[in-house]
Amino acid sequence: MHLHRGNLFLIGLPGAGKSTLGRQLARRLAKSFVDADAELERKLGVTIPTIFEIEGEASFRDREVAVLAEVATRSDIVLATGGGVVIRPANRERLKANGTVVYLHAMPETLRERTRRSRHRPLLNAADPVARLIELYAFRDPLYREVAAIVVESNREEIARFSRDLEATPQDSFRA
Numbered sequence: 001m002h003l004h005r006g007n008l009f010l011i012g013l014p015g016a017g018k019s020t021l022g023r024q025l026a027r028r029l030a031k032s033f034v035d036a037d038a039e040l041e042r043k044l045g046v047t048i049p050t051i052f053e054i055e056g057e058a059s060f061r062d063r064e065v066a067v068l069a070e071v072a073t074r075s076d077i078v079l080a081t082g083g084g085v086v087i088r089p090a091n092r093e094r095l096k097a098n099g100t101v102v103y104l105h106a107m108p109e110t111l112r113e114r115t116r117r118s119r120h121r122p123l124l125n126a127a128d129p130v131a132r133l134i135e136l137y138a139f140r141d142p143l144y145r146e147v148a149a150i151v152v153e154s155n156r157e158e159i160a161r162f163s164r165d166l167e168a169t170p171q172d173s174f175r176a
Helices: 018-029 036-044 048-071 089-098 108-115 129-147 156-167
Strands: 008-011 032-035 077-080 100-105 150-153
Touching: 008 018, 008 089, 018 032, 018 077, 018 156, 032 036, 036 048, 036 077, 048 089, 089 129, 100 129, 108 129, 150 156
Parallel strands: 008 077, 008 100, 032 077, 100 150
Antiparallel strands: none
């Protein structure tokens, strides 16, 4: 597998495992790990739920564009993006142009099980979180697929296979 610019960008809905897998892959591949949401929180000094509460989703998405513009220019990183990064066309283009994009796919019911204890996901703080995940999935799945070079099912077996395949890739192919 060839990683464009040595970068691996992980996309998917909340709970797909982007941050968890990203940390593991960065360690295994000797790359820097960047969590886009954590980077945004660090720059602003507040949590994402606070940004949503004070400024709303549109302002959050503007800030997300700015963070991605800075982070995506780096080389040799594994980036865990926020789940909604694909909403903006500029982000989709930036991801495709600066790295190899991997869509961690999971169905809404699975994602709900993984996220049901989390209070850090403002879009899932809904009366019916499964219905909200189904809605997000319907809208975002085609966008994830549009930008992804690879789609990996977000389950242990597929993630392990993907990780092994990636680790088996000669390191010099990560430099293009």
